[in-house]
Amino acid sequence: xxxxxxxxxxxxxxxxxxxxxxxxxxxxxxxxxxxxxxxxxxxxxxxxxxxxxxxxxxxxxxxxxxxxxxxxxxxxxxxxxxxxxxxxxxxxxxxxxxxxxxxxxxxxxxxxxxxxxxxxxxxxxxxxxxxxxxxxxxxxxxxxxxxxxxxxxxxxxxxxxxxxxxxxxxxxxxxxxxxxxxxxxxxxxxxxxxxxxxxxxxxxxxxxxxxxxxxxxxxxxxxxxxxxxxxxxxxxxxxxxxxxxxxxxxxxxxxxxxxxxxxxxxxxxxxxxxxxxxxxxxxxxxxxxxxxxxxxxxxxxxxxxxxxxxxxxxxxxxxxxxxxxxxxxxxxxxxxxxxxxxxxxxxxxxxxxxxxxxxxxxxxxxxxxxxxxxxxxxxxxxxxxxxxxxxxxxxxxxxxxxxxxxxxxxxxxxxxxxxxxxxxxxxxxxxxxxxxxxxxxxxxxxxxxxxxxxxxxxxxxxxxxxxxxxxxxxxxxxxxxxxxxxxxxxxxxxxxxxxxxxxxxxxxxxxxxxxxxxxxxxxxxxxxxxxxxxxxxxxxxxxxxxxxxxxxxxxxxxxxxxxxxxxxxxxxxxxxxxxxxxxxxxxxxxxxxxxxxxxxxxxxxxxxxxxxxxxxxxxxxxxxxxxxxxxxxxxxxxxxxxxxxxxxxxxxxxxxxxxxxxxxxxxxxxxxxxxxxxxxxxxxxxxxxxxxxxxxxxxxxxxxxxxxxxxxxxxxxxxxxxxxxxxxxxxxxxxxxxxxxxxxxxxxxxxxxxxxxxxxxxxxxxxxxxxxxxxxxxxxxxxxxxxxxxxxxxxxxxxxxxxxxxxxxxxxxxx
Numbered sequence: 001x002x003x004x005x006x007x008x009x010x011x012x013x014x015x016x017x018x019x020x021x022x023x024x025x026x027x028x029x030x031x032x033x034x035x036x037x038x039x040x041x042x043x044x045x046x047x048x049x050x051x052x053x054x055x056x057x058x059x060x061x062x063x064x065x066x067x068x069x070x071x072x073x074x075x076x077x078x079x080x081x082x083x084x085x086x087x088x089x090x091x092x093x094x095x096x097x098x099x100x101x102x103x104x105x106x107x108x109x110x111x112x113x114x115x116x117x118x119x120x121x122x123x124x125x126x127x128x129x130x131x132x133x134x135x136x137x138x139x140x141x142x143x144x145x146x147x148x149x150x151x152x153x154x155x156x157x158x159x160x161x162x163x164x165x166x167x168x169x170x171x172x173x174x175x176x177x178x179x180x181x182x183x184x185x186x187x188x189x190x191x192x193x194x195x196x197x198x199x200x201x202x203x204x205x206x207x208x209x210x211x212x213x214x215x216x217x218x219x220x221x222x223x224x225x226x227x228x229x230x231x232x233x234x235x236x237x238x239x240x241x242x243x244x245x246x247x248x249x250x251x252x253x254x255x256x257x258x259x260x261x262x263x264x265x266x267x268x269x270x271x272x273x274x275x276x277x278x279x280x281x282x283x284x285x286x287x288x289x290x291x292x293x294x295x296x297x298x299x300x301x302x303x304x305x306x307x308x309x310x311x312x313x314x315x316x317x318x319x320x321x322x323x324x325x326x327x328x329x330x331x332x333x334x335x336x337x338x339x340x341x342x343x344x345x346x347x348x349x350x351x352x353x354x355x356x357x358x359x360x361x362x363x364x365x366x367x368x369x370x371x372x373x374x375x376x377x378x379x380x381x382x383x384x385x386x387x388x389x390x391x392x393x394x395x396x397x398x399x400x401x402x403x404x405x406x407x408x409x410x411x412x413x414x415x416x417x418x419x420x421x422x423x424x425x426x427x428x429x430x431x432x433x434x435x436x437x438x439x440x441x442x443x444x445x446x447x448x449x450x451x452x453x454x455x456x457x458x459x460x461x462x463x464x465x466x467x468x469x470x471x472x473x474x475x476x477x478x479x480x481x482x483x484x485x486x487x488x489x490x491x492x493x494x495x496x497x498x499x500x501x502x503x504x505x506x507x508x509x510x511x512x513x514x515x516x517x518x519x520x521x522x523x524x525x526x527x528x529x530x531x532x533x534x535x536x537x538x539x540x541x542x543x544x545x546x547x548x549x550x551x552x553x554x555x556x557x558x559x560x561x562x563x564x565x566x567x568x569x570x571x572x573x574x575x576x577x578x579x580x581x582x583x584x585x586x587x588x589x590x591x592x593x594x595x596x597x598x599x600x601x602x603x604x605x606x607x608x609x610x611x612x613x614x615x616x617x618x619x620x621x622x623x624x625x626x627x628x629x630x631x632x633x634x635x636x637x638x639x640x641x642x643x644x645x646x647x648x649x650x651x652x653x654x655x656x657x658x659x660x661x662x663x664x665x666x667x668x669x670x671x672x673x674x675x676x677x678x679x680x681x682x683x684x685x686x687x688x689x690x691x692x693x694x695x696x697x698x699x700x701x702x703x704x705x706x707x708x709x710x711x712x713x714x715x716x717x718x719x720x721x722x723x724x725x726x727x728x729x730x731x732x733x734x735x736x737x738x739x740x741x742x743x744x745x746x747x748x749x750x751x752x753x754x755x756x757x758x759x760x761x762x763x764x765x766x767x768x769x770x771x772x773x774x775x776x777x778x779x780x781x782x783x784x785x786x787x788x789x790x791x792x793x794x795x796x797x798x799x800x801x802x803x804x805x806x807x808x809x810x811x812x813x814x815x
Contacts, residue, residue, distance in 0.1 A: 001030075001032035001033070001034065001035070001217060001219050001220060002027060002030070002032075002034045002035075002219060002220055002221050002222070002223055003034065003035050003037065003210045003213050003214040003217070003219045003221075003222045003223065004023070004024070004027065004034050004035070004036050004037070004210075004223045004225060005036075005037040005038075005039075005188065005206055005207060005209070005210035005222070005223065005224050005225065006020055006036065006037070006038055006039065006225045006284065007039050007042075007206065007224070007225065007226045007227070007284075008039045008040055008041060008042035008043070008044070008045070009042045009226065009227040009284070010039075010225050010226065010227070010284040011038055011039060011040075011041050011042075011128050011132060012041045012042030012043070013075075014074075014075055014078045014079060016284060016285070017075065017079060017132060017135065018079070019284055019285065019287070020132070020225075020284060021135070021136060021139055022287070023225065023284070023287055024036065024136065024139070024140070024183070025139065028139075028140055028183065033142065033181060033182060033183040033184070034183060035176075035183075035184045035186060035213050035217065035219075036132075036136075036183065036184065036185045036186065037148075037186045037187075037188045037206055037209050037210040037213065038125065038128050038129045038132055038185060038186065038187065038188055038206070039124075039125060039128065039188050039189065039206040040124025040125050040127070040128050040189075041071060041072070041124070041127075041128050044068065044071070044124040044127075044128070045121060045124050047064055047067065047068060048068075048120050048121050048123065048124055049117075049120075049121070050064065051064040051065065051103055051120070052103065052106060052112050052116070052117055052120045052121075053112060055103045055104075055106040055107040055112070056106050056107075056110055056111060056112035057110070058107065058110060060107075061103045061107065065096065065099065065100060065103070068096070068099075068127075069092075069093075069096050072092055072127055072128075072131055073089065073092070075131060075135075076088045076089060076092070076131060076134075076135075079135045080134060080135055080138070081138065084134065084137075084138065087134070088130070088131060088134040091130055091134075092127055092130065092131065095123055095126055095127050095130070096123075096127075098123070099120065099123045102116065102119060102120055103120065106120075113158075114158035114159045115158045115197065115198075117158070117159065118158045118159060118190075118198050118199055118200045119197075119198045121189070121190075121200055122149065122187075122189075122190045122198045122200065124189075125148075125187040125188050125189050125190055125206070126147065126187055126190070129145060129147075129185050129186065129187045129188075130145055132185060133145040133185040136183070136185065140183050142181060142182040142183055143182065143183050143185060144179050144182045144183070144184055144185070145184075145185050146175060146179075146184050146185065146186045146187070147187055147190075148186050148187045148188065148189075148190050148191060148209055149187070149190045149191055149192040149196075149198055149199075150171070150192070151168065151171045151172050151175055151186075152168045152171075152172075152190075152191035152192070152201075152209065152212055153167045153168050153171065153191065153192065153193070153194065154191045154192070154193055154199045154201075155193060155199075156193045156195075156197070156199065157199070158199055158200070159199075159200060159202060160200075160201070160202035160203075161191055161193070161199035161200065161201060161202070163191065163201070163208075163212060165212070165215070165271070168191075168212060168216065169212075169215065169216035172212070172213055172216040172217065173216055173217065176217055186209065186213065187209075188205060188206025188207075188209040188210070189201055189205035189206045189208075189209060190205075190209075191209075202267075203265050204264065204265025204267070204268045205268075207224055207264055207265055207268035208265070208267065208268040208271075210222050210224065210268075211268050211269060211270070211271040211272045211277075211279075212271050214271065214272055214275070214277050215271035215272065215274065215275050215277065218275065218277075219277055220277075220278075221277060221278045221279070221280055222272055222277055222278070222279045222280070223279075223280045223282055224263070224264060224279060224280070224281050224282065225282050225283070225284045226263060226281065226282070226283065226284065227283065227284065227285060228263060228281075228283060229244040229283045229286060229289050229291060230244040230245060230246075230263070230281040230282070230283070230289070230290075230291040230292030231244070231245050231248060231253065231256065231263050231264070231281055231292040231294075231307065232244050232245065232307070233245060233306070233307045233308060233455065233459060234307060234308045234309070234310075234451055234455050235309075235310065235451065238310075238447070238448050238451050238452070239308075239451050239452050239455050241452075241455060241456070241459070241462050241463070241465070242455065243459075243462075244289070244291070244292060245292050245306055245307060246290065246292065246293065247292060247293045247294070247295060247298045247299065248292060248293075248294050248295075248298065248306055248307075249294070249295065249296070249297070249298050249403055250269060250272075250273045250294060250295070250296060251403065251436055252306045252307070252401055252402060252403060252436065253269060253279075253294040254266045254269060254273075255309075255399070255401040255436055255437045256306070256307050256309045256399075256401050257269075257309075258309075263281055264279070264281065264294075269294070272294075273296075276295075276296040278293055278294065278295040278296075279293070279294040279295075280292070280293050280294075281294070298403075301402075301404060303402065303404065303458075303459070304402060304404055304405060304408040304411050304414075304458060305400045305401060305402035305404070305405060305411065305458050306401055306402040306403075306404075307400075307401050307402070308398065308399070308400050308401070308451060308454055308455055308458070309398075309399045309401060310396060310397060310398045310399065310447060310451060311346065311396060311397045312396045312444060312447050313362075313363055313394075313395075313396065313444060314346055314347075314360045314361065314362065314363065314395050314396060314397055314441070315360065315361055315362070315363050315365075315366040315391060315392065315393045315395065316358055316359065316360045316361075316391070316392045316395060316427065316428060316441060317358070317359060317361065317366065317369055317370060317373070317389055317390070317391055318356055318357075318358045318389070318390040318391075318392075319334065319356065319357050319358075319373065319386065319389055320355055320356030320357070320386070320387050320390075321355070321356075321380070321384075321385050321386035321387045322355070322385060323380050323383070323385025323386050324354055324355060324356070324357070324385075324386070325354045325355055326354065327354075331350070331357065333376070334357065334373070334376075335348075337372060337373070337376050338369060338372070338373075341368065341369075341372050343361060343365045343368065343369050343372075344361065344362065344365070345359050345360070345361060346359075346360040346361060346362070346397065347359065347360040347397060347428070347430050347439055347441070348360075348430065349428045349429060349430045358428050360395070360397065360428075360441060363393060366391055366393065370389045370391060373389050374388075374389060392427065394443065394444045394445070395427060395441050395442065395443060395444055396441070396442055396443070396444040396446075396447040396450075397439055397440070397441055397442075398439070398440055398442060398447065398450050398451060398454065399437055399438065399439040399440075400415055400437070400438050400454065400458070401436060401437050402436070403436055405435050405436065405437075405438070406435040406436070411438070412431070412438055414457050414458060415438060415440070415454060415457070415458075417457070418450075418453045418454045418456070418457035418458075419440070419442070419450055419453065419454065420601050421453070421572065421601045421602065421814065422446075422449055422450065422453045422548050422549065422550075422572055423446075423571060423572025423573075423600065424442050424443075424446045424449065424450045424453070425442065425443065425446075426440045426441070426442060427440075427441040427442065427443075428440070428441040429441075445546065446546065448546070449546050449547060449548045450548075452465070452547075452548040452549075453548035453549065456548065456549065460496070461496075462496070463492045463496050463497055463498040464496060464497050464498070464549065464814070465497075465498045465499075465500060465548070465549060466497065466498070466499050466500070466549045466550075466551055466810065466811075466813055466814075467500050467502040467514075467545075467547040467548070467549060467550045467551065468499055468500065468501050468502065468503075468550075468551045468552075468553055468810065469501075469502055469503035469504075469505075469538070469542045469550070469551070469552050469553065470501060470503065470504050470505070470553045470555060471505050471506075471535075471538070471552075471553065471554050471555060471556050471561055472505075472506065472554065472555030472556040473504065473506040473523075473526070473555075474506075474555070474556075475799035476555045476578060476799050476802050476803050476806065477506075477555040477803075478799075479799040479800055479802075479803035480553075480555065480803040480806050480807060481501070481519050481522060482519075482803075483803055483804065483807050484499055484501070484519060484807065485519035485520065487807075488519075491811065495811060497811055499810065499811075500515070500516030500517075501516060501517045501519065501522070502514055502516065502517070502542075502545065502547060502550075503517075503538065503541070503542055503545075504517060504522060504526055505533050505535070505538045506526070506533060507533055508532075508533050509526055509527070509529050509531060509532060509533050510526075510529070510531050510532075510533045510534070510537075510538050511525055511526045511529045511531060512531075512541055512545065514545055514547060535560055535561060535564065536564075539552075539564045539567060539568060542568075542571075542573065543571045543573075549813070549814060550571075550572075550573040550574070551573065551574045551575075551576060551810060551813050552568045552573050552574070552575045552576070553575075553576045553577070553806065553810070554575070554576070554577040554578070554579045555578055555579075555806065556579055557579055557581070558579070558581075559581050561577075561579065562579065562581055562582040562585070562589075565577075565582060565593055565596075566592060566593065566596050569593070569596035569597050569599075569600050569602060569604070570596060570600060571600075572600050572601065572602055573602060574597075574602040574603040574604070574605070574813050574814075575593075575597070575602075575603075575604050575605070576603075576605045576606070576806055576809045576810055576813070577605075577606050577608075577609070578606070578608035578609065578802055578805070578806055579609075580606070580609040580610075580682050580683065580686065581682075583606055583609055583682075583686045583689070584609075584681075584682035584683075584685050584686055584697065585697075586696065587689065587694050587695065587696055590686075590689055603812070603813050603814065605809035605810075605812065605813070606686075606809075607805045607808065607809050608802050608805035608806055608809070609682075609683065609686050610637060610683045610686055610687060611637060611683075611776050611778065611792070611794075611796045611805075612776075612795065612796050612797055612798065612801040612802040612805055613794075613795070613800075613801035613802060613803075613804040613805035613808070614776060614778075614792055614793075614794050614795075614796055614801075614805075615792060615808075616635075616687070616778055616792055617686075617687075617690060619780070619790070619792055620633075620687065620690055620691060620780070621690065623780060623782055623784075623790075624691070624692070628782045628783055628784050628785075629782060629783045630691050630692075630750075630780065630781075630782055631751070631781045631782055631783065631786070632749065632750065632751040632780075632781040632789075633687055633688075633691065633748075633749070633750040633751075633778065633779070633780055633781070634747055634748070634749050634750075634767075634768070634778070634779050634781075634789075635683075635684065635687070635747070635748045635749075635776070635777065635778035635779070636745060636746065636747055636748070636768060636771065636776055636777050636778075637680055637683040637684070637748060637776050637778065637796060638674060638677075638679060638680045638683075638746070638776070638796075639666060639774035639775070639776060639795070639796050639797035639798075640661055640666045640667045640668075640671075640674040640675075640774070640797075641674060641675065641677075641680065641705075641746045642771060642773070642774050642775055642776060642777075642796070643661050643664075643666050643773065643774040644657050644658055644661050644675075645743070645744045645745055645746060646771060646772050646773060646774075647660070647661075648730070648734060648744065649734065649738070649743070653727050653730070653731065654723065654726075654727065654730035654731075654734075655720065655723045655724045655727060658671050658675070658720075658723060659720065666774055666797070669716070670716050670719070671716075671719070672706065672710070672711065672719060675705050675706055676702075676704065676706070676711070677702040677703075677704065677705070677746070677757050678702075680702075680746070680748055680757055681697065681700045681702055681748075681757060682697075683748070684700055684748040684750065684755050684757060685697055685700055685755065687750060688700075688750050688755050691750060693750075693753055693755075695755060699754075699755065700755040700756065700757065701754075701755070701756040701757070701758075702756075702757045703756070703757060703758040703759055705746060705759055706723075707722075707726045707729055709722045709725065709726065710722045710723050710726060733759075736761070737761045740761060740763070741763060741764070742761040742762055742763050742769075743761070743762060743769060744759060744760075744761060745759075745760055745761075745762050745766075745768050745771070746758075746759050746760075747759075747760050747762075747768065767779050767789060767791050771793070774795070774796075774797065775793055775794055775795060775796065776793070776794065776795070776796025776797075777791065777792070777793040778791070778792050778793075779791045779792075780792075
């Protein structure tokens, strides 16, 4: 025999009740008819509380009562045949009249006692159960309605009564024998004391009713029908990747439920736990889904944890002082006091020195807890043996739960790494010796970010989500979005990474969406937004959104974003930049950025600062991290200069080659910006710093390619005229090189702590001799690559390869 409990949403509308009847048809043919436990219709309990509390404050309740009556009568009219409606209307009207008299008494006396409150609330379950039993009787002639207040006996603790399990079991078994072969519909939540006065079972009371009946009748299983697909790995309202768990042990379910999983309430499981009866959490609106089975013994799981739970609003009190150290009985005195005052303790942690005890309570209990502690320990406070009680508010608890934690090394390390990398500060930690649960207290504002970060960290079979905020929508920015859009499926399938663009800004407008901006329509959305671009506001909003695995991407060449890098790092946000201004300014700034990223546990990637998409910086770091010593670096890191000298041969003259380079778009509008070697210098400087040298821009010696007259020309046209006039100078260089079977190359070199960029003639033994087109090239001479240097060669400019370099940096964030 099965116990089926249906929650408020399952009985909350005509459509859901029809679904409920369909589910019952599947059970009707079983040898033992089920017991069906019903909650009040969704929203009814809240309405009853509102009416009762309003009446106690002199507020009229007639509108609420009329709404309550209409909801039930509308269901009766929709689901009962006309000839069966009158008996249901009569019984329901009798209930509503009794409720009206009760509320009128509350209104007259301006008083709502716990006893009266229980009586008022009981009408929710009594009305829904009567109504659904009448509707079910049309399908199942053996349907019978049972008032649980006649079968479940409790003490007189109104609002949260304690059940007399032995007597209740006897009454339930007797009722079942009297109604053998019938489908019994039972009011959830309500019970009565020895005097027959209505009591209620507290939070999760209808689930508790189901567990009590299941225990008394030795049910095969207890099914809890609700509006979610079982118990999930996390709250799906906060963690979109949360998924349903096929099974949990009783202990895991109780731990998850205690820390906020709302599907089931821990005490409700105890009767089933003692009898080892499986509890199945099912979805009324997706009945074919298997749901979650909570059982005594589960199949082995390869998951280190089963789920992540949370309580999103708690306060902590810290009691500390020298008078606690070595004082036996202090903890007992403190917590006995709080128990007497009925202040529920959610979590406790104590320092090993016994100097302090920290415990968490509901915010509503905070001030009362402080007052009773200060009253109880008044003498200790006066004698300065205890410090005044310290209170922290606006906090949350996040708990990871699973029986596998006990035999899985590194679980706590993974938890704290996920939190630390995302800038989530842990205020307190608690772990029992059973190792089923590790709980941490964090700031409430960080809860959503923490849940998502920890979920990504433990459930590695899911994709890791990166939230990117992008500056710049020029060629590189646009190309990056195209590449991300084209390869999103591949990234998820092969790398387990999902990239969401949560913010975009150019110099005119900015756009935000925590769920991700569509890469198919971002241009239209950005054009349509009224949000004017403001870099300071952009960074502020990025921080306010507080998303996990956050990345700030600078695809500009502007000095302005550089001013915000340090602030971004301090917010535990990684930075990816193709903007080389930041790393090539003062050495102190370069060091500040690296130190800030390291201190806050985030990434600072700038591969595209030197060679667009070429793996130059990563290769240098890999060589150094693996213990190799860099003896010399030689490089051509300007596509413009590479093109010019690769084509300055034969009959070509220097003026025409430079002009061609400009026409092909290789140079800046003023070619001297490239030929001066300043941009090349920045790249060599960044490499020198990454190689461990504390170098400034002035330390890099630059040999100018251009004669003085060319550099001092007033306009670009004047520059070309001067270049033509100096044709003999360049022709002599070319002729001399050709005579010696060499080629001209403008090479940057780092050796013995010195950096220089010079025009050189190299022969065929040099790795740069065969360079062609506009390619960049770099060679690393190291202890391991001494005879034959390690060479990296390829396109060093262009939107496609630069965007690809940013893309590569992005998917390595957090790797």
